[in-house]
Amino acid sequence: MRRFLLLHLLLLLLLPGLLLRSPEAQACSSCGSGGADPVVLNPSESQKFYLGLSHQWGFREVDAKGEERRSYGPKSKDLVELAFAQRLSPALFGSLVIDYARNERDGQTASGWGDCSANLRYTILQPSMLDPLLPQIQLLLNHRLAIGRSIFDAKKEHYLDVFGAGYAETAPGIDVWWGMLPLVGGASFIYGIPSAKEIDSGSLKMGHVQKGIVTVGYMPNPSFKVLTGVVSERRQGTELDGQLQPDSDRRSNDVFLTVETLRVEQDNLRFILSRKAAWGEVKNTTRGWSTTLAWMRAL
Secondary structure: OHHHHHHHHHHHHHHHHHHOOOOOOOOOOOOOOOOOOOOOOOOOOOEEEEEEEEEEEEEEEEOOOOOEEEOOOOOEEEEEEEEEEEEEEOOEEEEEEEEEEEEEEOOEEEEEEEEEEEEEEEEEEOOEOOEOOOOEEEEEEEEEEOOOOOHHHOOOHHHOOOOOOOOOEEEEEEEEEEOOOOEEEEEEEEEEEEOOEEEOOEEEEOOOEEEEEEEEEEEEEOOEEEEEEEEEEEEOOOEEOOEEOOOOOEEEEEEEEEEEEOOOOOEEEEEEEEEEOOOOOOEOEEEEEEEEEEEEEEO
16 A cells, blocks of 8 residues: 555656656547546557556445445555557557556455456547637547456455456447647547346346546646546446346446646656545445546657
8 A cells, every 4th residue: 555655656746847848749538537448649649558556445335325325345445557559540549458456444455457448549520720629529439348356256355356347348439529729628428338247146237328528627738737527427227137126227426637748759647536426316336536646658
């Protein structure tokens, strides 16, 4: 835990120095705000590496009636996320993401690999300095592979050995982003279609999920931006052997704050503070805090 916090502090100390370094890049997406993938390529970039360090804490369960309960699971989670993005054509690029997690409760810990995801982004409209009011529009496609141990396979008390969702999911979406002026903003919509999961009691099928993201921000200069926004997620009810389970749908409304540097072919940093299930109607979810520090390098 101490080493993880020291890595957070080191990246944060590097932020002022990076802001004083030169070449700039235009903001190219509302990534880093709860979208399907953590890393995107600027128009001039061909490859990019991403390393993210997250700490999650303060968990409280919210039941089917929207009432808050004490969490039975881990009290805190640390996450190391690795991603690599590769341009496939002038308008298309893909990325691979995998994470390694560490759960802790009352001095007991467990670590393991989480799920892996493959992502595609296709740009159907790209703005330019000649027409900065045009938005960037990207089509998204995400597929999450169920690699990490899930709640269905848990063996340790308090689910300390749970690191994945337990089921695969494919999610198409769209991202619209105005990023050429000092005031920036955009929105994303993602529709997730999960695969069935065979468990001891039968065939389990999670409901389809709809996720909407609205982002606004300020870019005081072309190499730095501050964003804030909301994420609203609705998942339909769960089916077991084709039978809908009563009152099993999920709802969560999150908020986030993102600070990010933007430079071409140089190191960049991103800091995110988020609060899950922060407002509005929520049910069958977990409320909690999360911080993420990420380092990115275009290759």
